[in-house]
Amino acid sequence: MNKFLKTFSMLAIIVIIASCSKSDSSNEVPLRDYAEQYATDIANIEEFMQTHYMEVVNNPGADDDMDVTFTKIPDGGTQVSIWNQTDYPIQTRLVEQNDITYKIYYLQLREGSGPESKSPCNVDQVLAGYRGEYLYKSTVDGVTELKGIQFEENKNPQSFLSLTGVIRGWAEIFPKFKTGVYTENPDGTVSYSDFGAGVMFIPSGLAYYRSSQGTIPSYSPLVFSFKLYEINRAxxxxxxxxxxxxxxxxxxxxxxxxxxxxxxxxxxxxxxxxxxxxxxxxxxxxxxxxxxxxxxxxxxxxxxxxxxxxxxxxxxxxxxxxxxxx
Ligand SMILES: [Ca+2]
Ligand SMILES: [Ca+2]
Ligand SMILES: [Ca+2]
Ligand SMILES: [Ca+2]
Structure with a gap:
């Protein structure tokens, strides 16, 4: 075989392998229209906020300080929805991406305070405790239900996360919060108090969008409750x-x-x-x-x-x- 033919057949084989592996890995879901998906997401987020109530364990100094749970208001229930409660005013941040102005709803349970309290900028690193849920709407026997399904909880974070390497929603909301007080205990452990704590409701376009991530299905809006313990300047x-x-x-x-x-x-x-x-x-x-x-x-x-x-x-x-x- 002359050199040219040899090279050509090698190329042909590479092209065949490349196209095979492409079709094998094409379990990615189709790309949806960003505006349509955002309209669905924001409607689901608002419905969740209107049909669920929130409980905050405010127990300063304890490990469970500022833990948050969301529960569906039962039929005839008198609990006040996240949407209507007034303890923590609903705040919004608008974010431009994909030619869309996305709205992130967030609640400041506590801003964070202390003599060395500081906010990260959107390119710094954070040490944050968090619990994440994805919103999931399903219809069973003609009844449609919107649920928040927990996918992750990290109560004792051991490593800093760069806000440039996480979902966009985090980078937009953490700068609105501050760290609190850091105390080193005699046994070498560290306690945090008065840290910033909040909740954010993120449309999928500012989260993982079409990629599924662990147990999170593609196109899921995400709800995080979080605690900002410490930051690293980048x-x-x-x-x-x-x-x-x-x-x-x-x-x-x-x-x-x-x-x-x-x-x-x-x-x-x-x-x-x-x-x-x-x-x-x-x-x-x-x-x-x-x-x-x-x-x-x-x-x-x-x-x-x-x-x-x-x-x-x-x-x-x-x-x-x-x-x-x-
Ligand atoms: Ca700036
Ligand atoms: Ca420049
Ligand atoms: Ca210069
Ligand atoms: Ca510079």
Whole structure:
């Protein structure tokens, strides 16, 4: 067989294998229209909130502090629905994705407080306890029922989760909460109190959408109750400035936008937001050098102490002002 033919037949075999494996793994469900699915999801979420009541175990300092359960209001029941209760006002966050404005309902059971209490930004890491349910509607003997089915509970989280690596709904809602008080016990364990605690109702488009995940069917809206124990600050671009301090409009959120949308968190307007930009002001001097105390040494200023250009500049810190650099 000449070389060309050999290569050609090898290619043919590869193509056949590739197409086989593609059809073998095509158990993914068809992609539904985002707007139609969102309309279904938000209707189910609202129905769930209107037909279920919530109980919060508010037992400060105990392990079960701020545990939440959801129960269907029985026929003739007098329990007040999640939708109508007034202990925890229903809040909403609007999120643009897939050319849709999604609405996330959330409840703040407790914001979180303490001397070192802090909020994550949407690209930080969180240590969070949580319980998740997916909403499932089924019809049996002509009776349609909407249920919340628990798929996971993590009471004692051991690892931080990056908000850039979890479902979008988490990244949108955790910045609305704060950590509380962290106490190290003599036996080496850690106790948390006064932490932020809440509930969020997430349309599937901001969760797993068409992929099934563990026991969660595709196209499931998710309901999480959660507790924010601790956060880790991230520095995505490794420029020496933690990402939350590269949030120029200081709203707790940073996004990568399409090129035709002005990003409020992109100092030099090059399309790369500051938290991912190693040269924030585009003056060809890397931020991590511009924040050095002495250009010959690696020590850097703390963020608050990073100098401005003085009377020559625009009042911005020098890593954000192209008219000066270290
Ligand atoms: Ca921002
Ligand atoms: Ca930039
Ligand atoms: Ca940067
Ligand atoms: Ca620079």
């Amino acid at each position: 520095d995505q671009d490794g420029d020496g400035i933690p990402s939350y301090l590269e949030d120029i409009n200081n709203d707790g959120y940073m996004y990568v936008f399409d090129a035709d949308v002005t990003n409020p968190d992109d100092t030099d307007g090059d399309g790369v937001p500051d938290f991912l930009d190693t040269d924030d002001d585009g003056d060809q001097f890397l931020t991590r050098y511009e924040i050095r105390i002495n250009v010959e040494e690696t020590a850097i200023y703390s963020f608050d102490d990073i100098p401005t250009c003085g009377s020559n500049g625009n009042g911005k810190k020098r890593h954000l002002d192209p008219s000066c650099h270290n």
